[in-house]
Amino acid sequence: MPISLTREHDGRVARVGFDNAGRGNAFDDHALRELVAAMQAAAAEPACAVVRLDMAGRHFCGGWDTSSFAGLAGATAESVAAGLRDSDTQLGRIRDLPVPVVAAVRGRVIGFGAGLLAALHLPIAGQNARLTLPEVRFGFAPAGVGFTIARRLPRPQAYALLTGVTEATAADLLGWGLVARVVADDDLDAAVDEVVAALAAVPGDTLRGVVGVVEASLATGSPERAYEISAATITSREVHA
Template sequence: MPISLTREHDGRVARVRFDNAGRGNSFDDAALRELVATLEAAAAEPACAVVRLDMAGRHFCGGWDTASFAGLGAATTESVADGLRDSDAQLGRVRDLPVPVVAAVRGRVIGFGAGLLAALHLPIAGQNARLSLPEVRFGFAPAGVGFTIAHRLPRPHAYALLTGVTEATAEQLLGWGLVARVVPDDDLDAEVDAVVAGLAAVPGDTLRGVVGVVEASLATGSPERAYQISAATITSGELRA
């Protein structure tokens, strides 16, 4: 499926487009690996300050491609568990990118899409975006997505979503910290444009420093690494009076 990488704003912005719109932007192993590799290549360019992820079509993500479910019945429990670990490890590589990833979240966010959403740094949602977790209808309990939802949401809401009793609105996603902002659907692209342009104007490697501060703080629970990262940005010569 087409995954493209272009660069804008003198290389400060890397724009990655994922287009599996014909299947609702669903994923399989190959598509996920290709997207992650493209995002890493985008962020690896020293000039890059921000990555914009464009999910083509009407929906952010249709989850895991159900065409891949057919062979699971004959697989062993451990082999399936290994596959689930691997897909979560791929999402971990997105979380570990050294620059922020901005994305417009529109339409449906289904199943695995919740994990992708949680891996992004600055997802911005249209007001009609909806998240649903239909895995129970296929006869299985979600793994990595279940872990993410259980840790990010109040317990009753986690159960309501993971059992398929309800779906989440954009405003709920905002309240739970799964998106950074909610805007009218008609304004979504313009809002993402403005956020990306504003980030591209941040000097030097400052955004890489911000990502380092946030992720080190979350990982360690200590400000010690943040002191070092901040000091490096202050002494880098990019400081503005």
């Protein structure tokens, strides 16, 4: 599936495209690794301040490609668990990017797509976006996605979603903190354009500093690293220019 990388706003915006629209933007191991590598390469450019992730077609993510399930025949629990850990490690690399990732969330977000969504920094949803977790219909319990949902949602709603009893609306995703905004579907691309342009206008490495403050604060529960990052931005030469 094609993965593209282009740069805009004098290199401050890296635009990464993922196109497996024929299968609803479903993932397998190879596709996930390729996407993560492209996003890491984009953020590694010193001029880059924000990554824009464009998921092609009508749906944000169709989950894990069910055609890969045949490969699980005869697999041990240990090898399957290792594969699940690896996919979550890949998502963690998106979460750990030094610049924010902005994306439009439209249509369906299925299964693994919830993990991808949670790894992004500034996802913006169309009002008709829907999240479903169909794993139980295949006879297994969600792993990393289950962990993410259990940590982010109220307990009864986590059970309802993980057992397939209900689906989440865009308003639910906003209320649970899984998206930053909800806009009319027809306005989604324009809303993403607006956010990306605003971020691209932030001077210097400030956005990298903001990402560092947020992620260090969440990881440690302490403001100490935030003091250091903020001080570095305050005393940088660009502040005095």
